[in-house]
Amino acid sequence: MNAVRGGVCIDLSQMDRVLQVNPEDFDCTVQAGVRRKQLNTELRTTGLFFPIDPGPDATIGGMAATRASGTNAVRYGTMRENVIALTVVTAGGHVVRTSRRARKSAAGYDLTRLFVGSEGTLGIITEVTLRLSGIPEETIVGRCAFPSEAAAVDTAIQTLQSGVTPARVEFLDDRLIAAVNRYSGLDLPETSTLFFELHGSAAHVAEQCELLEAIASENDCLSFEMAQGPDERTRLWQARHDAYYATVNQRRDARGLATDVCVPISRIAECIVETKKDLEDCPVPACIMGHVGDGNFHVVFSLNADDPAELKATEEIGRRLVSRALAMDGTCTGEHGVGLGKKKYLPDEFGEEAMQVMRLLKTSLDPDNIFNPGKIVDPA
Amino acid sequence: MNAVRGGVCIDLSQMDRVLQVNPEDFDCTVQAGVRRKQLNTELRTTGLFFPIDPGPDATIGGMAATRASGTNAVRYGTMRENVIALTVVTAGGHVVRTSRRARKSAAGYDLTRLFVGSEGTLGIITEVTLRLSGIPEETIVGRCAFPSEAAAVDTAIQTLQSGVTPARVEFLDDRLIAAVNRYSGLDLPETSTLFFELHGSAAHVAEQCELLEAIASENDCLSFEMAQGPDERTRLWQARHDAYYATVNQRRDARGLATDVCVPISRIAECIVETKKDLEDCPVPACIMGHVGDGNFHVVFSLNADDPAELKATEEIGRRLVSRALAMDGTCTGEHGVGLGKKKYLPDEFGEEAMQVMRLLKTSLDPDNIFNPGKIVDPA
Numbered sequence: 001m002n003a004v005r006g007g008v009c010i011d012l013s014q015m016d017r018v019l020q021v022n023p024e025d026f027d028c029t030v031q032a033g034v035r036r037k038q039l040n041t042e043l044r045t046t047g048l049f050f051p052i053d054p055g056p057d058a059t060i061g062g063m064a065a066t067r068a069s070g071t072n073a074v075r076y077g078t079m080r081e082n083v084i085a086l087t088v089v090t091a092g093g094h095v096v097r098t099s100r101r102a103r104k105s106a107a108g109y110d111l112t113r114l115f116v117g118s119e120g121t122l123g124i125i126t127e128v129t130l131r132l133s134g135i136p137e138e139t140i141v142g143r144c145a146f147p148s149e150a151a152a153v154d155t156a157i158q159t160l161q162s163g164v165t166p167a168r169v170e171f172l173d174d175r176l177i178a179a180v181n182r183y184s185g186l187d188l189p190e191t192s193t194l195f196f197e198l199h200g201s202a203a204h205v206a207e208q209c210e211l212l213e214a215i216a217s218e219n220d221c222l223s224f225e226m227a228q229g230p231d232e233r234t235r236l237w238q239a240r241h242d243a244y245y246a247t248v249n250q251r252r253d254a255r256g257l258a259t260d261v262c263v264p265i266s267r268i269a270e271c272i273v274e275t276k277k278d279l280e281d282c283p284v285p286a287c288i289m290g291h292v293g294d295g296n297f298h299v300v301f302s303l304n305a306d307d308p309a310e311l312k313a314t315e316e317i318g319r320r321l322v323s324r325a326l327a328m329d330g331t332c333t334g335e336h337g338v339g340l341g342k343k344k345y346l347p348d349e350f351g352e353e354a355m356q357v358m359r360l361l362k363t364s365l366d367p368d369n370i371f372n373p374g375k376i377v378d379p380a
Numbered sequence: 381m382n383a384v385r386g387g388v389c390i391d392l393s394q395m396d397r398v399l400q401v402n403p404e405d406f407d408c409t410v411q412a413g414v415r416r417k418q419l420n421t422e423l424r425t426t427g428l429f430f431p432i433d434p435g436p437d438a439t440i441g442g443m444a445a446t447r448a449s450g451t452n453a454v455r456y457g458t459m460r461e462n463v464i465a466l467t468v469v470t471a472g473g474h475v476v477r478t479s480r481r482a483r484k485s486a487a488g489y490d491l492t493r494l495f496v497g498s499e500g501t502l503g504i505i506t507e508v509t510l511r512l513s514g515i516p517e518e519t520i521v522g523r524c525a526f527p528s529e530a531a532a533v534d535t536a537i538q539t540l541q542s543g544v545t546p547a548r549v550e551f552l553d554d555r556l557i558a559a560v561n562r563y564s565g566l567d568l569p570e571t572s573t574l575f576f577e578l579h580g581s582a583a584h585v586a587e588q589c590e591l592l593e594a595i596a597s598e599n600d601c602l603s604f605e606m607a608q609g610p611d612e613r614t615r616l617w618q619a620r621h622d623a624y625y626a627t628v629n630q631r632r633d634a635r636g637l638a639t640d641v642c643v644p645i646s647r648i649a650e651c652i653v654e655t656k657k658d659l660e661d662c663p664v665p666a667c668i669m670g671h672v673g674d675g676n677f678h679v680v681f682s683l684n685a686d687d688p689a690e691l692k693a694t695e696e697i698g699r700r701l702v703s704r705a706l707a708m709d710g711t712c713t714g715e716h717g718v719g720l721g722k723k724k725y726l727p728d729e730f731g732e733e734a735m736q737v738m739r740l741l742k743t744s745l746d747p748d749n750i751f752n753p754g755k756i757v758d759p760a
Contacts, residue, residue, distance in 0.1 A: 094733040103676075104674050106497060106713045108729075109741055157404070161406075207584065334485060337486045356472075357470065363744065
């Protein structure tokens with residue numbers, strides 16, 4: 001994590017020690033620069049894992065600062081639910097511990113969640129206490145192709161509504177499957193596809209898988225494949241793992257540009273269908289992938305960044321995407337964060353009164369505007 | 381909910397309308413004065429319910445303001461995890477909406493969780509958007525008696541560690557079972573007892589129940605009873621339902637006085653055993669009941685409030701209980717809140733630096749100290 005303080009970039013990458021693991025309490029405390037893959041490697045003998053998985057091998061401090069999530073959020077939650085406590089250095093140079101390790105508390109203001117997602121604008125996160133989860137006894141993955149975006153997304157939603165609790169439920173659109181077929185030498189039906197993963201006891205995942213298959217079948221699924229062993233699982237999910245790179249590499253020398261929104265799940269099929277229409281007229285190749293169980297999806301462009309017309313087209317599609325999501329009572333970003341790029345959308349999302357509260361918080365905790373100035377909100 | 385503003389008590393009890401239910405999104409929006417039983421009655425036809433259940437029939441606004449939880453928190457979380465958005469009136473008289481309805485968001489500061497648990501000291505909560513859960517296909521309840529506190533609590537913890545996700549797992553101590561036998565005319569073995577509830581598909585709860593019974597048996601449980609139908613379930617859990625009143629009514633004209641702490645679950649057996657020793661020498665009859673899956677338990681006294689010696693004794697036991705919990709990296713209150721009574725413990729729990737952050741928040745959002753003055757923290 002790079003924490004920016006008054007024009008000085010503070011590099012925490014060498015704060016990379018796992019300080020404490022408490023297997024009986026399902027928690028651990030790490031320094032901010034620990035990376036999530038490193039953490040899971042160190043946890044391997046405990047029977048526990050840390051489930052939050054934003055795409056790259058992010059640092060835990062950065063993940064806390066950006067309220068990161070990923071594919072497992074539909075079952076395990078985001079950093080909001082999985083950070084128990086933080087150590088934060090304040091603008092005055094004080095070291096603040098935001099909470100004790102108890103699973104719940106009704107004591108005082110929730111400082112932990114004030115700093116989670118504040119993107120380094122209120123203080124510097126130096127240590128993170130995380131909630132861990134038990135490695136499931138059994139994991140089943142699956143892949144099902146559908147005749148339309150709506151059929152795929154409706155299957156995901158009906159699955160959740162039927163009481164199935166998938167660990168992951170991912171949507172890839174037809175263009176993305178085509179891109180992955182080319183990039184990874186696969187031969188999948190080039191249509192909307194769901195990838196899912198189920199965690200639990202052997203009997204429980206089998207029962208859930210059966211229910212999921214029945215729901216997929218009611219939604220006219222074209223194929224339904226599942227796999228249990230680690231190698232088989234990796235093979236079945238390969239298209240999902242390669243999705244981002246396949247999208248970007250549709251053109252030589254292109255650069256990836258990704259944006260995301262999140263809407264109430266009842267609106268996600270409609271939101272994806274309308275966004276796909278928008279992308280049809282776009283000169284920049286783009287694909288849609290989504291954590292649809294959360295109502296969250298990404299548009300990834302394969303961009304020639306030297307072409308101002310392409311930049312303008314992607315900016316315009318991004319603007320329309322956000323305004324579509326907000327009209328559905330959604331958010332301008334489900335997991336990518338605000339930074340500078342989405343700052344302009346916050347007043348539309350929250351309203352002027354809430355923005356004023358955010359400005360007051362920024363001013364009271366960072367009166368000299370030394371922490372990541374310009375990001376999220378300006379001081380009051 | 382009564383919100384106190386500058387010496388004026390604001391009564392929101394007539395703001396009692398359920399404004400919107402979105403069954404497809406598993407959410408609803410209610411006015412602050414709606415009570416939880418009323419909400420669950422109105423939800424009955426949707427197949428959904430709102431699981432958070434602090435003892436009395438609290439208002440949703442009050443529950444949000446105090447970060448309430450209850451017996452279901454071990455599975456469904458507390459108000460922290462189940463409030464999606466709030467409408468709050470600020471000190472400047474502005475109406476703030478803290479969030480959209482999307483299940484997750486990385487946009488801006490987490491205003492929702494800043495107000496959840498702020499006990500009316502930062503603004504007046506007028507509307508609450510809640511996450512709902514599906515009514516489980518099957519519910520099994522159980523009751524098991526153990527030879528010691530440690531055996532009962534260890535069973536609860538090992539159950540969680542084995543991947544079982546009980547909806548409820550409640551501990552009642554031997555004195556409390558004796559009190560309930562007298563109060564409710566029951567004939568239970570007067571020893572530490574666990575009450576549990578499992579939610580899920582029929583096959584899944586049966587599998588979990590079997591695992592739980594095996595763990596209880598390894599911990600030398602003296603009896604293990606379970607029940608499925610609604611009447612049978614109520615009968616089996618009667619001792620738990622009557623626990624508070626049975627404790628208070630151990631003496632004629634006594635008044636109930638309850639306190640709570642929450643510790644990491646690896647420490648709860650030790651914390652309960654030490655607290656029981658303290659209670660043995662106490663002139664005021666007292667019992668222990670706990671949401672042990674969360675590491676949270678209550679001491680309930682049957683108090684003669686006119687006797688200064690009794691008040692002093694309970695105060696001293698409460699003080700020792702908090703300092704025991706803090707020494708175990710726990711919190712001075714798991715779900716009862718701070719108010720005036722536990723304000724004195726916050727500096728020990730959080731440290732002076734974190735208290736200063738809380739004071740800054742109070743001052744910035746309530747500069748004239750008009751909201752519930754004197755509660756939680758004083759202005760900076």
